[in-house]
Amino acid sequence: MRLGERLQTIADMVPEASILADIGTDHAYLPIYLVEQKRVSRAIAGDIHHGPFLSAKNAVADTQLEQYIAVRQGNGLDVLNPGEADVVVIAGMGGANIIDILSSRPEITAKLKRVILQPMIAASLVRIWLYKNNWKIVAEELVEEEGKMYQIIAAEPGTDCQIEAVLYEIGPLLWKNKHPLLKRHIQELLRHLRGVLSAMADSKEAVNSEKYKAFTKKLNDLEDKMSCL
Ligand SMILES: C[S@@+](CC[C@H](N)C(=O)[O-])C[C@H]1O[C@@H](n2cnc3c(N)ncnc32)[C@H](O)[C@@H]1O
Structure with a gap:
């Protein structure tokens, strides 16, 4: 399986040997790739809608990875038991939806070691939510795919300093590291x-x-x- 640049960049931010939950997985490309590469030992692929759930289930069956990837239908983190996953990816959704998913099951979010988020819009709201809820941004990436820019944010539990408002908009690490696509x-x-x-x-x-x-x-x-x- 070959991923596009956006999903590949997300995959590269998943720590080795994690147990991954890909929430809003759609086709399950990300967990399939990471399990095939033996980068994660196990994954849960969740989606709220029946169509994407079925396409994930079929893709996992086609690659004969059912033993390593559990495909579940449900809303956000409802597909997980507390402590079942240590890394959660939520990619390709609006920032408000991502915040909703992270805040609606605090007992699950509290056990995560890393979240990797790729909001389609309202990335600043996601960064502000992370700051207010004691998540420290540890990595940020920008990807341009088919003429569209994507922001990817990785955060881990921890406190961060408050930053000037405009940096929640830009991305503090994108700014600090002068990302090549920053301009x-x-x-x-x-x-x-x-x-x-x-x-x-x-x-x-x-x-x-x-x-x-x-x-x-x-x-x-x-x-x-x-x-x-
Ligand atoms: C645009 S796709 C992104 C697929 C994949 N994550 C990616 O980045 O390529 C968004 C997916 O999120 C799912 N989704 C939206 N809201 C969700 C929620 N609250 N819980 C789980 N899945 C959700 C949709 O059904 C859809 O399959």
């Missing part, structure tokens, strides 16, 4: 924010709102950071 990433954030502000500019009420003020501040802060690169 492109900030350009994308700016492009998105300018789009939001220009849509709001049509309404007087929106322009006078606190949200507009906050977005304008965010834009200025991001432009400031961009000018340092």
Whole structure:
């Protein structure tokens, strides 16, 4: 099995010999790859929807890995017993959904050694949630696949210092390590924010709102950071 760059980058962030839970697994490519590579000893592949659950089940059966990969249908971490997995991957979902999944089963989250998250949107909310819930960001990656940028965040239990607000947006380690795609990433954030502000500019009420003020501040802060690169 060969993975695309996004899933390969996620796979590379899974520590050797982990017991992995891939939540929202869809086709189960990630657990299949990691078990085939003998990088993880066992995996649980979970998905809430029947279609992806079936496609994961079929893919695991086709590769004859049923003994190593349990495919389960259910919402978020409900497919796990506490302590059953030590690493959880949640990739390809919105940030709010990821936060929902992590917060709805605290007794399971508390036993994890690492979470690897790839939010499609609202990555800043995920970083703020991690900070407030005593997860320390230990690695961050950016991947560009088919013209789209993806942010990947790995966190482990631990306390972190509070950082300036704009770094929750950019990614503190992407910024600190001057990731090769950092400029492109900030350009994308700016492009998105300018789009939001220009849509709001049509309404007087929106322009006078606190949200507009906050977005304008965010834009200025991001432009400031961009000018340092
Ligand atoms: C876009 S796919 C991502 C698949 C894979 N993780 C990846 O990154 O390539 C999102 C998957 O998450 C599943 N999903 C969404 N919300 C979920 C939840 N609360 N619990 C479990 N699975 C969920 C969807 O059914 C879908 O199969």
